[in-house]
Amino acid sequence: MKNSILYCLAAAAMVLSFFFEQAPAASGNLVVASSQQASLLSGLVPAFEGDNSRxxxxxxxxxxxxxAERLGIETNYTxxxxxxxxxxxxxxxxYRYGSSSKKxxxxxxxxxxxxxxxxxLxxxxxxxxxxxxxxxVDKDEMQTGDLVFFRRGPGQPIYHVGIYLKDNKFAHAACNGGVMVSSLRQAYYSRNFYAAGRVDR
Known part of the structure; x- marks a missing residue:
């Protein structure tokens, strides 16, 4: 009777030790499998510009x-x-009036x-x-890619357009310097700013 109890306990101990020895390996395989699956999914799901989850x-x-450094802005990668x-x-x-090439x-x-x-587009x-x-769009709601328009006073026609970047910076082709980045806070552009607009894209 004592021997059969000892045999049962020994068998149970062997089963338990086998189980615990295999658990970390199985767990490790699970981690590898899930990371491989994540890697596979990330390859299949397209990464869109401005996707914060990417x-x-x-x-x-x-x-x-x-x-960003070339443009003089700080990016948050979105x-x-x-x-x-x-x-x-x-x-x-x-700058060349009437042209639209890099020359x-x-x-x-x-x-x-x-x-x-x-x-x-x-x-x-x-x-x-x-x-x-x-x-x-309101000036305080401008986003990267919106257009900024300028005119020389009330009732005057729009004469200039640029592409808003961020932090009050915009890119444009200026008569006196060609394509550059300027600030809407500069006196000239602040005075002549008329409106911002968003293109449906």
Whole structure:
């Protein structure tokens, strides 16, 4: 009787020790499987620009940082990277009235080319006609990619357009410097700012 109890206890101990020895390995396999599944899913699910749930790779964040530095803005990695990179690639393009190439461009030519390259959209060619097609937004609700319009006083026509970046910075083709980034806080642009508009994209 004592022997059979001892045999039962020994058998139970062996079963339990086997179970506990295998549990960490099984658990480890579970972790590997779930991480492989996550990796597989991340490859299948497209990463959209501005998707806050996306984890940036180090090369993505380096690219963002370089572009942001070139534009003179601070990024939080949610802005449309393609837009920022495209705008940065136009910096320094000389001003040329009526043109829209990297050999020379005017303000509306610059905006239309960037929107064509980034969004595949064809905008109206002049700043005045562009203004007629946008949805007006309040100045304190502007987002990266909105358009900013300028005029020289009440009743005057719109004469200039740029692309809003963030933190009161916008990119535009200026008569006296070509494609550059300026601040809406600069006296000239603050005085002549008329409205902001959002293109349906």
């Amino acid at each position: 984890t940036l790779s180090s090369s993505d964040s380096v690219a963002y940082d370089k572009v 802005e449309n990277q393609s837009l920022l990179a495209t705008v940065a690639s136009w910096l320094g393009t000389p 020379g461009t005017d303000c509306s030519g610059f905006v239309t080319r960037v929107f064509q390259e980034v969004y595949g 064809t905008l109206q060619r002049s700043s005045r006609s562009m203004f007629g097609t946008v949805k007006r």
